[in-house]
Amino acid sequence: MSTHDSTFRAMGSEVRLIVEGPACDGRDPAAAAAETIAFIAEFERRLSRFRPTSELSRLNADPRATVPASPLMLDALDAAREVAELTGGLVDPTLVDEIEAAGYRHSREGAVAARLQDALALAPGRKPAGPSPTRRWELIEVDHEAGVVHRPPGVRIDSGGFGKGFAADLAVEGLSGFSRCVVGCGGDLRVGGASADPFEVLVEHPLTGERDQKIVVGNGGVATSGLNVRVWKREDGGFAHHLIDPSTGRPAWTGLVGVTALAPTAVEAEARSKAALLAGPGGGAEILRRHGGLIVHEDGEIEPIGPIRLQPNRRVVIPMNAVAA
Amino acid sequence: MTDVPSPAPAPRPASARRGPRFGPTILAAAATFLVLFEFLAFQLSSGRDPALGASVASDSKGVATRGVVHRRVIRTKVVHLPRPPSSQSGSPAASPTPTVNLAPAPAPAAATPSPSPAPAPAPAPPVTSSS
Numbered sequence: 056m057s058t059h060d061s062t063f064r065a066m067g068s069e070v071r072l073i074v075e076g077p078a079c080d081g082r083d084p085a086a087a088a089a090e091t092i093a094f095i096a097e098f099e100r101r102l103s104r105f106r107p108t109s110e111l112s113r114l115n116a117d118p119r120a121t122v123p124a125s126p127l128m129l130d131a132l133d134a135a136r137e138v139a140e141l142t143g144g145l146v147d148p149t150l151v152d153e154i155e156a157a158g159y160r161h162s163r164e165g166a167v168a169a170r171l172q173d174a175l176a177l178a179p180g181r182k183p184a185g186p187s188p189t190r191r192w193e194l195i196e197v198d199h200e201a202g203v204v205h206r207p208p209g210v211r212i213d214s215g216g217f218g219k220g221f222a223a224d225l226a227v228e229g230l231s232g233f234s235r236c237v238v239g240c241g242g243d244l245r246v247g248g249a250s251a252d253p254f255e256v257l258v259e260h261p262l263t264g265e266r267d268q269k270i271v272v273g274n275g276g277v278a279t280s281g282l283n284v285r286v287w288k289r290e291d292g293g294f295a296h297h298l299i300d301p302s303t304g305r306p307a308w309t310g311l312v313g314v315t316a317l318a319p320t321a322v323e324a325e326a327r328s329k330a331a332l333l334a335g336p337g338g339g340a341e342i343l344r345r346h347g348g349l350i351v352h353e354d355g356e357i358e359p360i361g362p363i364r365l366q367p368n369r370r371v372v373i374p375m376n377a378v379a380a
Numbered sequence: 381m382t383d384v385p386s387p388a389p390a391p392r393p394a395s396a397r398r399g400p401r402f403g404p405t406i407l408a409a410a411a412t413f414l415v416l417f418e419f420l421a422f423q424l425s426s427g428r429d430p431a432l433g434a435s436v437a438s439d440s441k442g443v444a445t446r447g448v449v450h451r452r453v454i455r456t457k458v459v460h461l462p463r464p465p466s467s468q469s470g471s472p473a474a475s476p477t478p479t480v481n482l483a484p485a486p487a488p489a490a491a492t493p494s495p496s497p498a499p500a501p502a503p504a505p506p507v508t509s510s511s
Binding site: 058060067068071073219237239240241242243244254255256257258259261266269270277278279280281282283284285313315 | 502503504505506507508509510511
């Protein structure tokens with residue numbers, strides 16, 4: 056059995072790629088991994104909000120109501136709508152104006168995050184987020200036959216709420232012939248392959264950075280959303296982060312600092328993790344209950360929800376005499 | 381007739397009266413024996429055994445000595461010595477013959493279980509974290 060394991064930067068995050076052979080079609084893991092890496096680079100080139108020449112940026116700037124789009128863009132917009140519908144509008148892909156107003160206009164690749172404890176100390180009162188009353192995401196219509204997208208000019212789309220999970224799903228589909236594979240884009244992972252052997256996935260605590268919990272994941276997705284990576288200090292002295300409350304258009308402070316969600320796909324896991332964090336402790340548990348997940352409260356407490364195979368990540372020490380035998 | 385006294389018997393000469401004496405005879409015999417014994421002992425110690433004959437003893441001694449010297453020179457140094465170094469070294473430079481190249485050098489490597497490649501370490505677990 057041959058295994059390819061690589062890590063690289065893309066989409067403002069660390070991307071992890073594990074491909075275990077053999078493949079039923081005889082493909083080499085390393086060659087398939089190279090194709091996957093190229094696909095992720097192409098995905099970012101087309102769907103990044105931070106690249107002025109990307110197809111998404113051109114679509115957002117296009118004054119026409121109907122715009123031709125590539126098949127990848129049409130599929131991505133389908134995913135954006137499905138995420139919004141699944142979460143009742145909590146994960147809204149049309150909040151570009153709001154997130155830019157919060158200070159997230161450019162990529163934060165390489166930027167040092169503010170200290171989350173400082174941000175929590177100055178944050179406004181905690182309350183669950185809610186959907187936007189305008190429900191702009193419902194105005195996006197995709198026509199695959201015509202190869203166009205309809206939306207009112209000025210409605211801009213952000214791939215930040217679904218892009219990494221969607222990319223992981225598509226990448227794993229391309230690796231479906233292999234016995235096992237994992238594609239992790241930032242915190243959003245998709246496990247696939249013909250083998251029934253699950254992967255153990257470590258969960259990083261958003262406050263301590265410790266990886267002291269692990270989830271056993273079979274074929275499916277797992278995603279984590281948290282406030283600790285993309286949080287910054289504004290010029291007025293306050294703090295902001297990238298998870299916007301659609302009802303207010305401002306960063307959401309709900310009493311949770313991190314959520315890990317399981318789901319059949321990575322894009323659904325990403326949607327559920329973001330929605331659960333936005334919904335706060337009560338609503339978040341309901342969102343996670345079907346497939347399982349973890350809620351991390353502001354005091355650092357970890358609360359497992361639903362059907363989740365959670366194990367402490369303990370170091371295993373093998374006696375030397377056992378090894379010699 | 382008158383009685384004439386008979387004269388006293390005349391003494392017998394000494395030589396006539398002496399018989400063979402025991403001591404000188406023994407001494408003479410012992411001396412003769414020792415002389416002959418020493419002579420024969422000298423002959424044996426010098427390799428001339430009178431029981432084997434002088435010519436036979438001399439020839440056998442000479443042939444045996446030459447035979448040992450010839451075997452050492454011809455068979456050990458000229459014929460047999462070149463083979464062991466070539467078969468034991470196993471290096472192509474020491475012996476370019478095919479038998480040496482194919483010889484036992486690979487055999488020990490195949491017989492020992494340790495040279496089998498170690499399995500690749502399992503990949504580290506993936507991590508899900510805030511992104």
